[in-house]
Amino acid sequence: MKTGVITLTMAFALALAFLLVAGFPPSSEAGACPDADSDTICDPDDNCLNKVNTSQTDSNTDGYGNVCDPDSTNDLSVTAADLGRLKQTFGLSLGAPLYNPDHDHNGDNSVSAADLGVLKQFFGLAPGPSGKSCAGSIPCP
Numbered sequence: 001m002k003t004g005v006i007t008l009t010m011a012f013a014l015a016l017a018f019l020l021v022a023g024f025p026p027s028s029e030a031g032a033c034p035d036a037d038s039d040t041i042c043d044p045d046d047n048c049l050n051k052v053n054t055s056q057t058d059s060n061t062d063g064y065g066n067v068c069d070p071d072s073t074n075d076l077s078v079t080a081a082d083l084g085r086l087k088q089t090f091g092l093s094l095g096a097p098l099y100n101p102d103h104d105h106n107g108d109n110s111v112s113a114a115d116l117g118v119l120k121q122f123f124g125l126a127p128g129p130s131g132k133s134c135a136g137s138i139p140c141p
Contacts, residue, residue, distance in 0.1 A: 043131040050129065059101035062127075063135030069127040070119035072102045076136055078122040086111065086119055 033042035039052040047058050048065035057066045062074055071078050072085045085103065092099040094109035103111045105118035134140035 046131040061139040063132040063140030064127040
């Protein structure tokens with residue numbers, strides 16, 4: 001009986017050591033890290049802390065995910081200038097010559113009323129918040 005317990009304990013320890021060595025990052029699903037928006041991305045790595053965005057799309061690499069970054073001028077404030085830029089691509093889809101993924105805030109490969117709604121929600125505010133320490137600087141990997 002003792003041999004079976006020792007063998008089982010050693011097998012568990014070896015399996016755990018393998019997972020740690022293999023480099024599996026902690027998942028918020030397992031409760032190993034904070035995840036404010038429950039999108040399975042740990043907060044320090046999440047480019048949009050308050051909105052679910054599992055894809056972490058950040059087309060302009062500024063550290064803020066598209067879902068919470070209608071600031072296409074990258075001046076850390078959503079203003080009429082950002083609205084003007086979105087207006088230039090409104091109605092366009094992926095593949096169109098002037099399509100700009102920075103204006104696609106919901107990830108559906110088109111610039112539509114839904115994306116305008118995100119801009120409206122952030123108008124006069126800063127993008128984000130982001131959990132990435134480099135947010136606001138380009139590039140922010």
